[in-house]
Amino acid sequence: MTVQRGRHFLQIPGPTNVPDRVLRAMDAPTIDHRGPEFATLTLSVLEGLKSIFQTAGDVVIFPSSGTGAWEASLVNSLSPGDKLLMFETGHFAMLWQRMAKNLGLDAEVVPGDWRHGVDPAQVESRLAADRKHEIKAVAVVHNETSTGVTSRIAAIRRAIDRAGHPALFMVDTISSLASIDYRHDEWGVDVTVGGSQKGLMLPPGIAFNAIGPKARAAAKSARFPKAYWNWEEIIAANKSGFFPYTPATNLLYGLREAIHMLLEEGLDNVFARHARLAEATRCAARGWGLEILCLEPEEYSNTLTALLMPEGYNADILRKVIMERFNMSLGTGLGKLQGRVFRIGHLGDFNELMLAGTLAGVEMGLSVAGIPHAKGGIQAAMSYLVDPRGKEKDVQVASFEQRANKTEIRS
């Protein structure tokens, strides 16, 4: 293997680049998790997480990956056999649905084309048809990491309300939290699922549930067996700053620093930075003449962009070339998108020059791999970053026929 110098560019859509400040915060002796210093740490991160989830309610932290927090959301608030409404927005939505089925839930899936988010009108009509209120929960992935499509959570909430349906509303924010605006309380979400390794700029290893009062009440009569994931035991121990088991102490040091960094920047500025870098990425894609997988501009993801390969070219070959030549990891196509798309992660501890490096790596990779594209993607991105209002106006995009946005994704 060739030794590569300089920083590796970790441009997958999570885990993301961990900032030095967070790395340094974690580089400290592990303390007694039953001592007073630890209690102060817990109480401060729990308070900070409320700002991140935009909730006044409870947030619990699990020493797990995001998948664990998915499971916790289901087993705490539902009972075996309960009906759950889910949406085929992409790979992660389908994994959550498979988990629900494996647990013994009756998960109904509204089919999708992996290029759109959840349609609020479909939510409304399906719930309105459920006169007996058999559906106990609606579960949506806010930002589908496999496709780069962001569903409109506030609009989905309004759809549930228009249908007058009492179902719980559960949202996966694993690749949107602390990067794309998300409001647990204002948008009437009952359970929010989050993870450490994306917008929160931490390594993988801890995950979250933000729990609204309706979900907490539902948990009292929910009949799934649960132990490790039991919200009530964690909330009870958290009151005095402790956990019912050994917590991930050093990740909590990192979390404290990450929350500090996010609040110091200001969440609105964090969201605006992600929006700016995402739009610049899309300018580059248009400049290259590559098709953005997401078909609805209102649903473009601000944390990642999935780009379709021209017919007959494999995205994983491009990714391999970029990795070997330029020391950068890009996201692979997941599920039925394998080989069809590559994903550029533009989230977390990320800025203009890191994006310019990332896009340069992609443009050079396209040339090295012999993939038909137009030059000028990076130029388009830079022009946008310099002057967002004059979007692309002075950019000469080489003659390359842009493909219509109509590729159908087949299994």
Ligand code: PLP
């Ligand atoms: N949900 C979404 C939207 C994700 O992007 C991921 C992982 O990338 C998961 C769930 C699963 O999380 P984890 O891999 O941490 O278990």
